[in-house]
Amino acid sequence: MSDIRVIETRDGSSSLLIPEMNETYHSTHGAITESEYVFLKMGLDHFRDKHPEQKEISILEIGFGTGLNVWLTALAVENSGLKINFFSIEKYPLKPELIEKLNYKDKRKSDGARSLFAKVHEVEWEKQCEISQAFSLTKIQTDIATFSPDRESYDLIYFDAFAPSKQPEMWSQEVLSKMHELLKPNGVFVTYCAQGQFKRDLKAVGFDTEELDGPPGKKEMTRGTKMATK
Template sequence: MSDIQVIETRDGSSSLLIPEMNETYHSTHGAITESEYVFLKMGLDHFREKHKEQKIIRILEIGFGTGLNPWLTTMAVLGQEIDIRFTSIEKYPLAPDLVAQLNYKDQKSGEMSKKLFTKLHQATWEEESQISDQLTLTKVKTDIADFNPDSECFDLIYFDAFAPSKQPEMWSYEVLRKMYDLLTPNGVFVTYCAQGQFKRDLKAVGFETEELDGPPGKKEMTRGTKLI
């Protein structure tokens, strides 16, 4: 993807605009605000509340993008008794010069936040990297069609693909079925999207779905649970 532009969202944090798709990587109402609400509060925090005794949590992220979600996750669990094993797939990794223009490190105070953001992006693709005492990261350069790990190997999925109107193949029944199969029993799937056909397909593959209040700028978002 060429001609990607760095933009500033309403909460002051960076995102990226792809002019040829007229699509941004995050909500223009606030990149950090959206990610913290959708993926941490409604995803990770929800899962941990339901599974308080579980100390190892395996997360799959669809769309590494700017690294915002794994960075915020790393920051959120610092110093806690938890072992996050985070896998993120991305077909088109960003060029280092674009990453250098992102201002996330300036949005969170302290040298540790800057150090962790740098470690995430410097981590070698296809290898497990220890980002903090609480989180290991494996970045995989692939698309969803070619990503075939063992079934039932993730507890939580951050589904952060581009919108269905821009990338419909990512939201197909077949992809959602794969997500269902990759989750452990009682695993959780969370996304910013609340599009009608997507929610119907999510139910059709077997998820128990919840329509939740969305982050700023979005009326709703969706969470699915694999009940067995």
């Protein structure tokens, strides 16, 4: 993917535009706003509310991208008493000089936030690293087809692939079935997408699905739960 451009979204935070795909990495209505709402509020916070006794959570992210979801999650759990083991896959990691042009650090001006952002991007690929007492990160350079961890490895999946219209293979029943297999019983799958065929496919592979109000600029989003068998 060449000629990726930095753009500013409506909440003032950066995103990236891929002109050849006419696709952005985040909602143009607000990159940080979307990530905090879709993945933290409707994903992590929801899981914590459902499982208040659980003090260690394993998260899989499909699409590391700019590292925004990782960074915001790491910030959210600082001093929370919660431990996050975060795994993020990305086939095409961005170049450091492009990451440096993003303004996320300016939106969270504490030294701790800036330090965490740097650590997220300094972590070597394929190596597990403790970037704080509350947060372990493993970045994996691969695609979803060849990614093969153990079944029932994760409590929560952030599914942040490009839209179905741009990357339809990522939203196939085969991929969604794999996501279902990778989740532990009662695990949660969350994504910004609310496309009709996607929701039907999510149900078809075994998820209990919810249509939720979307972030600014988007009517709906989707959450799925892998129900525990009795």
